[in-house]
Amino acid sequence: MNNEKDKSVNGAPEKNTQKSYENDPFVKKATAVQMILPSAVLVIFCIIGLAFFARPERSESEKRELTKFPEFTWEAFWSGEYTDQISLWYSDTYPLREGMISANDAIKALYGVRGQQISTGNNVGDEIPDGPMVPAGDIDESTDGEQQTDNSDENNNESNNNNGSETGEQMGAFYVKGDTAYELYHFNQSNSERYASLINSAAQELDGKATVYDVIIPLSYTFALSDSERESIGASDGIKAVNYMYSGMSDKVRAVNICDNLAAHKDEYLYYRTDHHWTALGAYYAYESFCSVKGIDPTPLSSYEKLSFEGFLGTLYSDTKAQALKNHPDTVEAFVPIGTNSIVVTERNGQTSTYQIVNKNTDSWYQNAASKYNCFIAGDNPISEIHNPEKTDGSSVVVVKESFGNAFVPFLVDSYEYVYVLDYRYYDGSLYDLVDEKDIDDVIFVNNVIATATSARLNEMQDILK
């Protein structure tokens, strides 16, 4: 009552008319609702937040373990870190979080005209030289002249979990147009030269023991966008970059230039629209190119059993949350090898298990729209081994790869008795020892262009070349 008195003392006459409106029964009711409704919202959300049993531990859409409730230590307590972690834990594992985030993504689609989205991560590609690569002397371990690519990538590695990318490959530079997202590559001259010399040194070291093949994979935009559009988004010419790297490789390296074959099929489903990887079909055309370089006949595509996994929303969807991608997910197609579909995998935790090369057991992972690319060779593992009982010639190959290699490996199964798959990002041993130990015939390096521009990848590659 005191307050009302104050007001009428201060207030001008027009305030009195407002007063009369405030006594209107409708307005009074509305005022009550104005108080009760938000209170109810707060209490309901509070109770949901108290439902500890309903708190998720893992986010499937973000592909990461959620924050754990912190362990109490006095040190963390006094510094405020303990309470900080509790705040983070509370919101990170809030029971409705996933649904709330996707609702918010839907709202964000209304923020503006979202037909085109682009983020280059402020990367700028170097000019790709027109002539062939000048042969470098010794391999220089230094990483002078590093571009931002490297920094952003290293950051990526550290914040891998936040990124939704378990592969540790560079993310963050993308372009979304309509229902298709493209990951963008920025040429890095010094790293490209270093990549070529790493392959050269492997071929030199393995000379007389095994034949070294090199497959460099350009990204989807290379075949989908015109040169002018590509330039407008600041991405480098993938084909020119691949050719430049091959030009720096010695004749001991058998370069498998897949660009022409991919370009010939560019209207087919070679790359995903919501993920940065290529499809099994794209990998098959690369396999054709490999066969022609090796001088063998490729297994016809029609002779494989074909599987389709619908509803794939990959890394580029996680990064961009573009609704146009969500409305039109990818389909993962896979071709089951004929000789065997069994692969013995040594996982990152050191355990050895047997999986299917093309995973037909969809129960465990099929619900998760984000991880369907993992249907190939059980995802990324340090070292895996495939034995094809249909062959008895002792032929053997090592695929040295990052995740693009996963879709490629199944096609090699029927061309060799033994296929070894080595993910250089996780393998601790030496490639040369493996070649000696297993008496390997062929070594195939499979990398997408971004790996060749990223010093973290090159460092890892260098680590296995010992």
Place this chain on the structure above:
Amino acid sequence: MVFSSLLFIFLFLTVCYTCYVFGQTVRSKNIILLVSSLIFYAWGGPALVFLLCLMTFICWAGAIILSNQKNERLRSAVCIATVAICLSLLFIFKYTNFFLSGFTDLFGISNTLPSITLPIGISFYTFQLISYVIDVKRGEVPPQRKFWLLLLYASLFHQCIAGPIVRYADVNEDINNRIMTPSETARGFSRFATGLAKKAILANGCAAIADKLLPLDGEMLAVQTSFGILLGALCYMLQIYLDFSAYSDMAIGMGLMIGFHYKENFNYPYVADSVTDFWRRWHISLSTFFRDYVYIPLGGNRVTVPRHILNLFVVWALTGLWHGASWNFVLWGLYYFVFLVAEKYLIKPKKDPSAIMKALRIAGTLVVVYFGWMLFRFDDLSMLGTALKGIFTANGNLLTNLETKALFLNNIFFLAVCIVACTPVIPALTRLLKRSLNGTRVFAAANAVLPACLIVLSALALAGDSYNPFLYFRF
């Protein structure tokens, strides 16, 4: 704890206010508020609660001692001593490194800088306590005899860590004796929900764009397009206002819900028609603090012109420094000093009543404020140089590119909403509605539904938003 977090909204605030409603007396309600405020404050580092309590104790004791003195000189001496201790603590915890590194630069002495964590909200609560002691000394408010009630004033979670700088005189009545009324509580909910949405949806959204376009990395900034820099600075300008005023909205709203009345801290500063006017509308509790406790004691404008200019200089250097222990903040304060002096003595903008002239004055003021925020953004002045050069494509950067254009189009409606939120369009519409009974009913109906919707929308935005730092925590 920050206001814009799920933990604060759905656990802390909800539980605190639920308990509060069951409190029977003002005393028990005050106890509930004090305990929750201390928990709230301790959330950011429990050790720092002791500093808050220590400073409150000093001011509590100082105010009581001086109020028991009759001798005016002794009263002044006690007041000055108390204020000096508070300022020293503020100085030690906030500015030690700044001045030590300044000495290092000047004299080339290399000393290792001590690592001092900035206690959250120290700039706000120190100023609140100083205003209390001085007001007691001036006889404007009776001293608070109960330490715990003064501690409640200093630590009250509504305003302790992000303002506004509430004067003790303004809440003395409310602390000792307050009531909740349904209409005020309802208005409080609206105000809180508005502030929360301004912060969680608008300010955080602007921050994401500003950080993308104005990266705090020299190399990345140098390749940013001209349009990108201009758009980024605009987003930063929107972000700062929406962010800071949102915290004041939330504080005022949470206060109103339970019967506290805080003064307005912002009055649509981006429609100010002169720089002087801007500072009457921006962070009002800070500018009035400096006016009442620095500028007027120095003589204000009732002195010679050079002395007046000196007074203004002191006030604006201090205002700048208050915003952060870094030279760019001091320069930012002095930047305004230059414009304020110019307006006072050189330009003297005429208050031409025509709408066109007013619009031009507003536009001119916005340009000054816009570049002021760029100065505020970069604590490395060479970065500011890069940004300014970039506007004229002097870094070899492009005028614009597809990325900048796409980012602009991707957020065009969002930015329009942010701009509207910075102007008094909505209050004007409200006044229009309230002229008639039917309009009042429409307004009441909208008001009944909106707060709940805004809270839900804010929660959605906060759920996935790991990015949520509050700019003014630095201060």
